[in-house]
Amino acid sequence: MKLGPQPWLAGKGARAIAAALDVDGGSTRLVGGAVRDSLLGLKVNDIDFATVFEPAEVVARLEGAGLKAVPTGIAHGTITAVANGFYAEVTTLRRDVATDGRHATVAFTADWRADAARRDFTINALYANPVSGEIDDFFGGVDDLAARRVRFIGVALDRIAEDHLRILRFFRFSARFATTIDPDGLAACIARANDLMALSRERVRDELAKLLVTDDPAPTLAVMLDHGILAPVLPEIDRGLIAHLSRVRAGEGAAGVRAGFARRLAALLPVDAALLDDLATRLRLSKVERRRLVLTADRGRSLGEMAYRDGIESAIDRGILSDNKDLPDFIAAWSKPVLPVSGRHLIARGLPPGPEVSRRLGEVEREWIAAGFPADIDPIVSRVLAA
Incomplete structure (x- = not known):
């Protein structure tokens, strides 16, 4: 060849x-x-x-x-x-x-x-x-x-002893290139899984991110979790959520967005902001990644409110994780609106200057968001000022 x-x-x-x-x-x-x-x-x-x-x-x-x-x-x-x-x-x-x-x-x-x-x-x-x-x-x-086989050079145990990160690389390359997991490589990774604890969390994060954004990581991750590969460094990942990861992958395709590391990681974890924040610290995630991961725990608001307050990317994360069928149409139509009033408007309507202006403006904004960002905000302002 x-x-x-x-x-x-x-x-x-x-x-x-x-x-x-x-x-x-x-x-x-x-x-x-x-x-x-x-x-x-x-x-x-x-x-x-x-x-x-x-x-x-x-x-x-x-x-x-x-x-x-x-x-x-x-x-x-x-x-x-x-x-x-x-x-x-x-x-x-x-x-x-x-x-x-x-x-x-x-x-x-x-x-x-x-x-x-x-x-x-x-x-x-x-x-x-x-x-x-x-x-x-x-x-x-x-x-x-x-x-379509990923195979260690020589003795797999020796290659892993040289660099423990090769455990994660074996699965990442298998997810990308292999049709099945090489049994000798798998056996060596199982035997040396605890070696992952010696690695810096930055190296673990980098390999995990590359694995999660492969085209279809779910089958490979299922093998890893079934054999305790990730338990030494990421015991929070739930084997029972592998099917959720597959649904998230399908949701990304339906929404026309690229695979997201934080989004796919969240699919495998409990919906718990404190746990997600702790894990983000351990993996040394960037500020952007940490914020996106932790925000995935807050899924109780509308797509519009999430996009307005937290950014469209975060709204997409949570829409996909929640299997929101309206997400593709929402993405196509979304343009961040601008609140059509300010504190000056409220003062002009008779509200005395001071801290109360900020509080009332916040109420107006919350009602405006809940109403779906109407262009005519005067009824909302009148209602808030009359309260």
């Missing part, structure tokens, strides 16, 4: 980087996801190169060609090459010297097989010359792609 023509290689920047790093001659090769996704006919988004050149030579070659070299991961041999708006990560071939389940100490090498052996799955250890299309496959990754 050969790699097909690469559209990105037609760009001026890509060609300049390829020439500087001797891609045509094979000293630098495309690696990992770009090869995997291209073979599967998927869009290639990120370009990663592996090279025999050590970082200093990579920099010298790029700068010698008038290109930009950014030392984004110099300790592990990674340089980001930039040319005419095109970006590619270039990493020197490596072998592991020491690992502790979280970090690896590496040494540079010129051995392509040694570099492949330190990677996680066979489908991620594919190298290719994007010019000739020649593929280097040391561990059967091409066959695994054809079989």
